[in-house]
Amino acid sequence: MSDPLDDLAGVSNEGFAQQRKIELVHFAEVNPDLNSRGVIKGLINAGETSLIVGAPQSGKTFFTLDAALHVAGEPTWRGHTIRNGSVVYVAAEAGRGIINRVAAWKMRHGYYNQDSEAAGASIPFAATTCAIDLCHIQSFPNDLDRLGTAIRTAQHDNSLGPLALIVIDTVSRALAGGDENSPADMGTFVFAMDTLRDAFGCHVAAVHHFGKDNQRGARGHSLLTANLDSIIRTAANGSGVYATVTKQREGKAGTVMPFRLGMVTLGYDGDDEPVTSCVVEHFASDDSAREPPKAKAKKMSASATRALDQLRYAINAEGTYPPAQKEIPRDTRCVSETLWRRYCYNGGVSNGDARAQQKAFKTAAEYLLAEHMVDKWQEWVWIM
Numbered sequence: 297m298s299d300p301l302d303d304l305a306g307v308s309n310e311g312f313a314q315q316r317k318i319e320l321v322h323f324a325e326v327n328p329d330l331n332s333r334g335v336i337k338g339l340i341n342a343g344e345t346s347l348i349v350g351a352p353q354s355g356k357t358f359f360t361l362d363a364a365l366h367v368a369g370e371p372t373w374r375g376h377t378i379r380n381g382s383v384v385y386v387a388a389e390a391g392r393g394i395i396n397r398v399a400a401w402k403m404r405h406g407y408y409n410q411d412s413e414a415a416g417a418s419i420p421f422a423a424t425t426c427a428i429d430l431c432h433i434q435s436f437p438n439d440l441d442r443l444g445t446a447i448r449t450a451q452h453d454n455s456l457g458p459l460a461l462i463v464i465d466t467v468s469r470a471l472a473g474g475d476e477n478s479p480a481d482m483g484t485f486v487f488a489m490d491t492l493r494d495a496f497g498c499h500v501a502a503v504h505h506f507g508k509d510n511q512r513g514a515r516g517h518s519l520l521t522a523n524l525d526s527i528i529r530t531a532a533n534g535s536g537v538y539a540t541v542t543k544q545r546e547g548k549a550g551t552v553m554p555f556r557l558g559m560v561t562l563g564y565d566g567d568d569e570p571v572t573s574c575v576v577e578h579f580a581s582d583d584s585a586r587e588p589p590k591a592k593a594k595k596m597s598a599s600a601t602r603a604l605d606q607l608r609y610a611i612n613a614e615g616t617y618p619p620a621q622k623e624i625p626r627d628t629r630c631v632s633e634t635l636w637r638r639y640c641y642n643g644g645v646s647n648g649d650a651r652a653q654q655k656a657f658k659t660a661a662e663y664l665l666a667e668h669m670v671d672k673w674q675e676w677v678w679i680m
Contacts, residue, residue: 335367335460335499337377338547340526342460342499345489347467347521348539349504349514350530355537355576357390357465358397358557359530360503362576365401367461369419374553374578381460381498382420384447388469389503392425400560400573420456430464430488431474431481439472440488444495459496464489465503467520476516486523536579536680554579556680559611559629572612596663599645603660604669606639607631607679623673630676633661 333341340346350356366373368383387394398421402408407417424446429439450456464470467485474481493500504514514521521527527543536556541549557574565571596604615629624630637657646656664670671680 334377335379336363336373339376340499342497343493344499344525345493346501346526347504347514347524348501348528348530349506351506354530354532355557356503356530358574358576359539359555360463360465360501361385361397362401364461364463365421368421379460381458382456383461384459385423386428386464387423387425388428388464389466394423394425396562396573398423399562400575403560404575422450422456428470429472430470431472431484433484433488440491459498461498462492462500467502467504479517479519482517482519486520569613599656600660600663602643602645603640603657604664606643607636607670607677610636610639611679618676624676628678630678632675633672633677636677
């Protein structure tokens with residue numbers, strides 16, 4: 297059987313997608329395959345495809361990026377053994393926004409020396425930051441060919457080795473105007489995933505959004521989810537975010553992976569204001585964790601929404617790390633309640649007079665604390 301990477305040798309002339317080969321495995325050749333194909337053992341395998349799906353602001357990109365970076369450089373992830381290899385992250389939605397997210401991970405995981413300009417150890421991870429079209433690939437050249445060529449070139453330059461994982465984030469951006477509900481357009485996208493998987497012998501994961509009804513799963517035509525080997529859903533509530541394996545073609549579904557997002561200060565811009573991003577913090581490593589508690593149905597008031605937004609603004613602009621103490625989670629940026637109150641008053645937590653603003657802030661703060669969306673110790677306040 298030939299090396300699937302050899303299929304790209306003539307890509308510049310004939311097209312990457314057209315280089316796929318069909319091979320037959322004969323009955324006499326079939327023997328038990330006892331070699332592990334686990335990229336993240338027990339979750340995703342080489343030669344398979346998966347989907348990470350969730351609502352906006354449910355942490356799905358941070359979760360996926362954290363897993364991808366671990367595949368490139370760490371021995372385990374949440375207790376799962378990793379088969380390390382090169383990773384290509386197609387940041388079709390985030391674009392250059394992926395840069396600071398990776399930088400935050402580098403700082404948190406010791407891959408960057410903040411006391412000098414020199415970068416620390418490197419891992420075989422690369423990201424695209426431009427728009428990409430994996431739907432309209434019927435003619436050559438196209439973006440599927442260009443992506444395959446870029447990867448092959450990086451491998452020839454030894455900046456990337458054999459691939460373990462390709463991530464496409466998100467499906468809708470990679471469809472580039474294609475119809476998510478069209479079986480033809482979604483089928484073409486699935487074909488693109490399969491082509492990358494087969495050519496590089498790796499796992500291909502895609503990040504996608506829920507539809508209007510979260511309970512109905514991923515947005516668009518069901519052809520996508522029907523053809524995947526694994527599906528992981530992310531959902532947020534007051535205590536954190538929960539990634540749950542809902543489909544596992546060759547394993548057990550139901551694994552729950554709780555995490556939260558921790559803020560990292562990357563530095564300061566020209567106005568001496570902090571530049572921040574987030575990293576995933578896994579606050580439970582027990583894969584037998586309970587199913588995530590259901591979010592409360594009670595609708596958050598306008599004043600509580602404004603108060604939460606103003607707390608986020610205050611932390612981004614003036615947050616600080618309190619002295620280490622067990623009551624406040626490690627590496628959590630906080631502000632004083634007094635500062636939060638001032639931001640709320642200035643941000644219009646109420647349209648009434650001073651007394652109305654005081655009452656609105658008190659009610660909103662009590663609600664956010666009771667719902668575990670915000671926490672407080674002494675004068676310090678932070679977002680859960």
